[in-house]
Every structure is written in C-alpha cells, then in structure tokens.
Amino acid sequence: MRRLFLSIGLFLVVLNSIASIQTVKTKAKNCEHRADSVVALMTLDEKIGQMVLLTSGADQTGPRMAVNDLEEIKAGRCGNIFNAHTVAYTRKLQEIAIEQTRLGIPLLFGFDVIHGHKTIFPISLGEAASWDMEAIEKSARIAATEAAASGLQWVFAPMVDIARDPRWGRISEGAGEDPFLGCRVAEARVHGFQDNDLSDPSTVLACVKHYAAYGAPQAGRDYSTVDMSERTLREVYLPPYKAAVDAGALSIMTSFNELDGVPSSGNPFLLKDILRKEWGFKGFVVTDYTSINEMVPHGIVANEKEAAGLAVNAGVEMDMQGSVYLKYLKQLISEGKVSEATINKAVRNILKIKFMLGLFDDPYRYCDKNREKQVVFSEENRKAAYDVACKSMVLLKNDKQVLPLAPGKSLAVIGPLADSTEDLLGSWHAAGTTEGVSSLLDNLKKSSGGKVSYAKGCDFSGNDTSGFAEALKIAEQADVVVLVLGEPCGWTGEAASRTSIDLPEIQTKLLQEIRKTNKPVVMVLMNGRPLALERETILVDAILETWYAGTSGGKAIADVLTGMYNPSGKLPVTFPRNLGQVPIFYSMKNTGRPYEKEGLEQKYRSRYIDSPNEPLFPFGFGMSYTRFGYSNLKLSSETLSKEGKLTIYVDLTNSGNYDGAEVVQLYVQDLVGSVTRPLKELKGFQKVFLKKGETRKVEFTLTEKELRFYRRDMSFGSEPGDFKVYVGGDSNATNIKGFRLKQ
Secondary structure, three states: OOOOOHHHHHHHHHHHHOOOOOOHHHHHHHHHHHHHHHOOOOOOHHHHHHEEEEOOOOEEOOOOHHHHHHHHHHOOOEEEEEEOHHHHHHHHHHHHHHOOOOHHHHHOEEEOOOOOOOOEEEOOHHHHHOOOHHHHHHHHHHHHHHHOOOOOOEEEEOOOOOOOOOOOOHHHHHHOOHHHHHHHHHHHHHHHOOOOOOOOOOOEEEEEEEEEEOOOOHOOOOOOOOOOHHHHHHHHHOHHHHHHHHHHEEEEEEEOOOEOEEEHHOOOHHHHHHHHOOOOOOOOOOOOOOOOHHHHOOOOOHHHHHHHHHHHHHHEEEEEEEOOOHOOOOOOOOOOOOEEEEEEEHHHHHHHHHHHHOOOOOOOOOHHHHHHHHOOOHHHHHHHHHHHHHHHHHEEEEEEHOOOOOOOOOOOEEEEOOOOOOOOHOOOOOOOOOOOOOOOHHHHHHHOOOOEEEEOOOOOOOOOOHHHHHHHHHEEEEEEEEEEOOOOHHOOOOOOOOOOOOOOHHHHHHHHHHOOOOEEEEEEEEOOOOOOOOHHHHHOOOOEOOOOOOOOOHHHHHHHHHHOOOOOOEEEEEOOOOOHHHOOOOOEEEEOEOOOOOOOOOOOOOOOOOOOOOEEEEEOOOOOOEEEEEEEEEEEEEEEEOOOEEEEEEEEEEEOOOEEEEEEEEEEEEEEEEEOOOOOOOEEEEEEEEEEOEEEEEEEEEEEHHHHHOOOOOOEEEEOOOEEEEEEEEOOOOOEEEEEEOO
C-alpha cells in the first residue's frame, strides 16, 4: 500500500488509547494528544504543508488539480484542498495523500456551501427572514449531509457578518442588520453543520466568516476599508462570531478588510486577544482567498514574505491559495522571524480537527458512492427546501386583499425573472444547478386554476421597450397582473456592490405602463438586498418579497401567491425609501435634536428636507393573509434585580380568516446610560402559530444579563436605571411598558 502505512501502526496505537472516550471535550483533548504525536514525526516542510490550502480547478472534462499542486500534495506540502467535491474526485486526491506521501496524513476538503450544497435553499438573508431557527438549523443539517456525502468535510459557512449598507453585495449571505437575530442564526447554522459529533461522517466542520466586521465596508464597496469604534465593534459586529464560537465552531475565516488600520489576516488584536484569549477558541484560523498576499497592496507590509510573517505571528494557521506560507515560512524560521513553536501549535490545531473528523481513523469515510447517490438532491431534501422557501417570504403590501390569488382568475405573468430558473438559486449556489428546478411561471400554470399568459416585457436593465406592447396586451386581457421584478442573481454576492439600490429604470417604466391598465398588480420581488421601492410601492396593490428562493422556490412562490401557504416572514433588514437614507437601521441612537412630530416647525432638527426620516419598511416588518392583534401587555414586576428575572406577557390574537404564524418581537430601550444607548434593541422573539380566532398568551423573560453593554470605561455590564419594553410585530412596536433595574 505504501511505506507510510508505517504510520498506520503508530496511529492505531494512539487510537487504542482513546477507545473509552465519551465526552466531546475529552475527545478534543485526546485528539490534541494524537496530533502532538504526529507533529513529532513531521519534517518542517510537512508541517508547513498542513498550513497550506490550495484550490482545485475545472476544465471541460471535469474537476482537476494543477500539475504543480498535485506535486505539492505528493510531497506532503499541501494538506488541504477546496473546490474539490464528488466522491470519485475527492477519493482520487485522498489516495494520493494517503498512499504516496511519507506520513499519509489525510487531506481536508472544503467548499462554499453557503445556502445548500446540491439542494439549494433560499439565500441566507432569505432564511433569516423566516425567523425560524429550527428551519434554519435543518437547512444547514441537510446541506451538511449532502456536502459530506459528496466527499467534503468542511464548509465555508456560516457567514455571520452584520450588514447595514444594502449597496454591499454580500448582504445577501448574512442574517441582516441585527446582532441578536444574527447570533441566533449563527448558532442554528453551526449546530446544523456540526451537530453533536464531528466524528459522525454526516457532519461537516463549520467555518465562521468573515472575521471581523467585513459587513461594514466604507461606501458599501466590497473589500473596502472598515473603520469603527471598539464599542461599535464589540456591541454590534462581534457578537455573532462569538455566538458561533460558543456554539462549537472550530474554524474561523479572516476577512479581506482592515480594521483600525490593520488587515484582519495580520491582526493580533482580533486573532489572539479576542478570539483566543477572551473567547477561548480552540480551532484553527484560515484566511480568505489570497488575503495574506493582499496585505501588500493594503500597505502594511512591503512584500509577501513580510506578509507571511505578519499573518502567522498574528495567529493565522492556514493560508488559502496564496502560497505565501509554502514559499516563505521555512526561510522566516531560519531567520528567526517566526518560531518553530508557532508552526507546531498551528499544525496541532489543524491535525486535531482532522482527528476529530475521524480522517486518521478512516480517510475514506466521506467517500461512499452509495451514500452520495441516496442523499444528494433527494426528494426529501427538496421538500425541506420548499418548506424553508415558503417560510422566508415576506408580504410587504396587500391592499384590498389582492392576495391570495382567487382560484380560476386569469393571470398575466410578466417580467424578466418570471421564467428564470438560474436566478431562483441566488448568488453562491456553488454545486447547485438548474437541473430539477422549475420557474415561477411553470408553477403558476400548474396551480392557479385559470389561464396564465406570459410576456417578458423587458430585460433586467437597458432601454429596450420593444417588449412592452406584448406585456400590455396580455395585461389588458387578464384579471390580475403578476409582475416579477428585481435583480439577476449575479448582481448580488461577492464583488457585486451597487451604487444604486433602485430597480433598474426599465423595470419601473414597465410597471408604470402596466399600471395604466387599471388591473390589480402584484409585484413579486427577487433580490439579494433591500431595494429602494418608494415609487414602485405606490404603483402596485401587493408586494411579495421572495429573495432568491432556491431549488424549490418556483413552487414555493406560486403556493404563497395562491394561498396554499400563508406568508409569515419578517424583514431581517430595513428597507429604505431611497439610497440617501443609508445607513438606516432600527437600533439607531437618538440625537440632541431629534425630529419628533410631523406638522410642527422643526427646521433645526435631525431630519431631511426632501424625505421622511422613517424607512419604507422597518426591520421586523411582514404581513400575513390573516390579522394579528396584540393586547394586555403586562410585566411581572415594575423592578428587576440583578439576580432576578422579569416576565413579560402579551396576548396575541388571530382575528382574521386564515390560520397563520406571527413573529412576536420583544425590544428594550435603556433610557439613560453612561454612554448613549440605541432607541431600541431586539432582545427576544417567538414564532407563534394560531388558528383563526385563537388567542394565546406569549411570554418572554428578561434578566440583568440581557441589559449589559460596554460602559464608558469599556467594561461589560449593566447599569441601574429606567427601561422600556416594546412588544409587537415589527421594530415599530407600540405596546410599551416600563421597569427599573435596581442596583
């Protein structure tokens, strides 16, 4: 088989020593000991190789490794591969590592599994709009089982960056603007990927990204500089990363941006002080694609050799695709600029994870062709994707109850996205394809019960109005117009920032012409960011936000439109009226001159002279085909002690004509602090299903812990004083009570 199966004997000895281990912590500690045993056998070149992550490519005949990279694997100088998947391919590469290298250390295979692997779920922003943590965790669990069945052990997700600028294309990959919601989503996705035991071959290693504050680039331009106070960093942007680490995530990806003048891939404050010392992170840190190399144009180092030294000494264990560790670490060690102890620690962290994944015990445990055939893109998985897609949709407007569409109505389906299958998959659909995906148009033809006519109307952008005539013709002949507008999926995601968040003018012109028919108009949106829809909202009777709904999205959208499913999604991010309001988010702070009431002369107040301050649709907003009412808000006490708890009660009533689910949201305001505090902060939510006519008492519990913040001296804790609680269906909740936190 190969001489390094000399190492199999060593590994079996080590393996036998852990036969009785039961707890995850003990397993991790034992894996550290096993990793140390291997590190002791390795040459310096082999150690550095474990810190190298190279990509697989593809050509017309399928996936392949570059010849030079194959040689690095054979020499033990590359221990990790990404963009390689399918059992047949990963096994071929794994065989090289096991059978043709001196020590036979298994490769770790990673891939961008962002919102599904082969079965594509709604984009992450859409999943967050479900406010359903069980559904989000299930989505990640299915993605994990498919990825693992395809020969992968590692996924570059979850992306937990808080984002408050819709110009930034990667807002589509996260959970939106709020750290509390972001933390819950991060936890759910880590649990879904890793489950309770990494040694289970249906689980994968989660990689939390992009550490840190990548979602706050200046001007919303991807890769741009991030500059903020430490208080904002710690209160808003860091919590979801910590939540993911606390949930058990064992790999972290650095971000492309700088923070306080230091790029993340060379930032010891982030990687050592916070991640390791404060949070106790026990996994390994990997860069994003070539981000060590990119510290040269950042201007913090003169060349790639210096970049390698800065990164490894800052705490980066693995270099993605940049090859700077491969080229320069050995030389840096010989020059005394990097210690071999630093290398040993990094390699141990990486090998420990490989042991935890069971790769040393059976390097081919992720290479089961029968499992791949049974699990990947199964009917059961597609049904789960349909369920999450339905839950992710947000009803933004519904005048005169145009929705749900009445059975048998004739429909004019118009728009450049109506007959698209590729765009349903959204950005970063990686291994996903349009195979087995049906468009919204096809599904409406099956489910509406009436005549369905179709016209494209216009392209996504440009000035060609030649398709308007056909669109107007079918609109005039229909009972209801379903206008499917938005962005093609390539307009969102990485390197897809926009200076405008309006609908392209050609689409708005088409809408304006359709409006002249005086037919009811339903606007179906497909997009990966908040859009500025002030003009369009006036022109339509109903708006359904569908994001990019995934593999089963066409059927899900059709079923929501026709009433087979009652929408329950809520916005995880604010929709502004126009770009000039950005950044706009619900938890902004007050000013010394707040603008308070319409109709009063308040010139010298914080306001615009050409637009209201309020957004078009606030954070947490979303309608239903039924009506929900809130009443009888009560607190268990008017005071809260530091050791006690406060219970908040509210009655929720479904007073409409449909069964449905409502996301009940709890917000808190700290009225006076040693530093200024947000107007509101989300502190709890529950998704509650009620039958029509049903009333249920909903309870929340607050403790002193939920009231902590970074005080004036940057210590973390609470302060006694007065607070308000708000409960309702969005961040504009008007059910208010007060309480006092005692000393």
